[in-house]
Amino acid sequence: MVSDRSLAVLRAIVQDYVSSREPVGSKSIVERHSFGVSAATIRNDMALLEEEELIAAPHTSSGRIPTDKGYRLFVDRLGEFRPLNQAQRHAIETFLGEAGDLDELLARTVRLLAQLTNQLAVVQYPSFGGAKVRHVELVPLGGTRVLCVLITDAGHVEQRVVDAEQEIEETDLADARARLNVAVGGMPLGEAADRLAGIDDPGDPALARLVRTVAGTFAEQARAQRHDRLVVAGAANLVRTEQDFAGSILDVIEAIEEQVVLLKLFGEMAGDPHGVAVSIGRENAPFGLGETSVVASDFTAPGREISRLGVLGPTRMDYSSNMAAVRAVARYVTRMLGND
Numbered sequence: 001m002v003s004d005r006s007l008a009v010l011r012a013i014v015q016d017y018v019s020s021r022e023p024v025g026s027k028s029i030v031e032r033h034s035f036g037v038s039a040a041t042i043r044n045d046m047a048l049l050e051e052e053e054l055i056a057a058p059h060t061s062s063g064r065i066p067t068d069k070g071y072r073l074f075v076d077r078l079g080e081f082r083p084l085n086q087a088q089r090h091a092i093e094t095f096l097g098e099a100g101d102l103d104e105l106l107a108r109t110v111r112l113l114a115q116l117t118n119q120l121a122v123v124q125y126p127s128f129g130g131a132k133v134r135h136v137e138l139v140p141l142g143g144t145r146v147l148c149v150l151i152t153d154a155g156h157v158e159q160r161v162v163d164a165e166q167e168i169e170e171t172d173l174a175d176a177r178a179r180l181n182v183a184v185g186g187m188p189l190g191e192a193a194d195r196l197a198g199i200d201d202p203g204d205p206a207l208a209r210l211v212r213t214v215a216g217t218f219a220e221q222a223r224a225q226r227h228d229r230l231v232v233a234g235a236a237n238l239v240r241t242e243q244d245f246a247g248s249i250l251d252v253i254e255a256i257e258e259q260v261v262l263l264k265l266f267g268e269m270a271g272d273p274h275g276v277a278v279s280i281g282r283e284n285a286p287f288g289l290g291e292t293s294v295v296a297s298d299f300t301a302p303g304r305e306i307s308r309l310g311v312l313g314p315t316r317m318d319y320s321s322n323m324a325a326v327r328a329v330a331r332y333v334t335r336m337l338g339n340d
Helices: 004-020 026-032 039-051 068-078 086-097 102-117 171-183 190-197 203-224 236-238 249-257 260-267 281-287 319-338
Strands: 120-126 134-144 145-152 157-163 230-233 277-280 291-297 307-312
Touching: 004 026, 004 039, 004 068, 004 277, 026 039, 068 203, 068 281, 068 319, 086 203, 086 319, 102 120, 102 230, 102 307, 102 319, 120 236, 120 260, 134 171, 157 203, 171 190, 171 203, 230 260, 236 249, 236 307, 249 260, 260 281, 260 291, 260 307, 281 291, 291 319, 307 319
Parallel strands: none
Antiparallel strands: 120 230, 120 307, 134 145, 145 157, 277 291, 291 307
16 A cells, blocks of 8 residues: 555656656655655655656666656645646637638647647547438539538538539539438438439439549549548657657557557546546557557537547657646647637
């Protein structure tokens, strides 16, 4: 059983090691922290922590560093959110508030997170995978061009111009519009994409060509909306921490480039009562990221599935500050998307 003082010593070791990157010894703990006991007593506490595999000696020196298990205990029981100051909160609101659309907002979000945390920042693009087709509209633009408009139940509008290859009569366009709405109206976008790909041939060659062209266009739109992808920034931050990785950082970078890996990791991370999920070291080994930690939080947009944003870096990271920054940015993003 680890005593309260031993847990306080663990907190001190985590904080000092994150700050200095140097193994922490009993003498430095006595000098930097007010425990009111001797270095010998601190050494006894450190011995107990080592027995519990919460700290370890990286080499023959007397200093100790936290293990993945130690970081986990720190995050779950000992870490405290370090609140953002007024200047940081104002910077978040101002910088994100200047975004003109969703793409720019997410691009600004990862840049901001990378700057606030000095880690690699990742944002999952909001998906309309759960949205449904409210209406399909076809608008003649003159000649052979037709504007295809897809409207979801969340009010999102997706538009594309297609070339029907020949001029279409208004009656044929109305017929195609009706067929498409009957086929996919009220259907989830994911199912609509598959349904449109196999829509029945209406018989008339010209109308059939138009329906196939438009159906293919809407299938592309629906698939694009349900496709998960990530926006990433701050790779230079990861490179600057290369000495925190025992192996090659290239393995980490390759795993990050495989976006499906991070998306799966995001999906399996469990949040805590503070609204932040943290996955540490060996917990990420199945994803090829066993030397990294990930801090993530959810954000939402009307009509879209819940998405996540967060930061990835070495296990030696400032968890308290990073957790506070990730949670704050996620809340701002949710607020701004809700105001759109």
